[in-house]
Amino acid sequence: SQQGEEDPQALSIQEGENATMNCSYKTSINNLQWYRQNSGRGLVHLILIRSNEREKHSGRLRVTLDTSKKSSSLLITASRAADTASYFCATDWKPGGSYIPTFGRGTSLIVHP
Amino acid sequence: GAGVSQTPSNKVTEKGKYVELRCDPISGHTALYWYRQSLGQGPEFLIYFQGTGAADDSGLPNDRFFAVRPEGSVSTLKIQRTERGDSAVYLCASSLTPRDYGYTFGSGTRLTVV
Numbered sequence: 001s002q003q004g005e006e007d008p009q010a011l012s013i014q015e016g017e018n019a020t021m022n023c024s025y026k027t028s029i030n031n032l033q034w035y036r037q038n039s040g041r042g043l044v045h046l047i048l049i050r051s052n053e054r055e056k057h058s059g060r061l062r063v064t065l066d067t068s069k070k071s072s073s074l075l076i077t078a079s080r081a082a083d084t085a086s087y088f089c090a091t092d093w094k095p096g097g098s099y100i101p102t103f104g105r106g107t108s109l110i111v112h113p
Numbered sequence: 114g115a116g117v118s119q120t121p122s123n124k125v126t127e128k129g130k131y132v133e134l135r136c137d138p139i140s141g142h143t144a145l146y147w148y149r150q151s152l153g154q155g156p157e158f159l160i161y162f163q164g165t166g167a168a169d170d171s172g173l174p175n176d177r178f179f180a181v182r183p184e185g186s187v188s189t190l191k192i193q194r195t196e197r198g199d200s201a202v203y204l205c206a207s208s209l210t211p212r213d214y215g216y217t218f219g220s221g222t223r224l225t226v227v
Binding site: 033035041042043044045047048088090099100101102103104105106 | 117144146148153154155156157158161169202204206214215216217218219220221
């Protein structure tokens, strides 16, 4: 079973609008990461947030983490057509203690120009 | 190298054949991961190497799948007696310190079994 689940599964917005994606997970984590994937190929690491952090920024990206609710959100501000991609959250939970990123099914974001 | 390199980028093979997929991680990255991704799904963990040894191979679906990393750098994922259900994009990732840094992914190998 997948540890993280993104919501919504699909999101369609206009250029300039903000896009918010959510991720829920099941067990305790050390960190949570967000990735972007274009055209079903390699994933690009966007941001890592540790379990003792609540918010992190990188350019137009803002990530929050609520460990009490076991959830995270990714906000993309002032979206651009180039932001069109699938976005995945990954937690490092794995039975046995190995640090292995475990992914959800992703959110498909379409930004219309 | 500058990034994680995976070869070939595409592979078409007949059912029952043997295939090898190669991953060349970032120089110095001791952690290496293989994932498989089907259409519309997130990456599914297959195997994790720390150095030369497989630290966790619990994601390998069956004994037709095997991976090696003999010198602690390049890794090869080997699939015997391929089946149509093995068709997917196979992704490789490497990391310096998994706990503190993100993982760098290659562009993947799209395997099609016909």
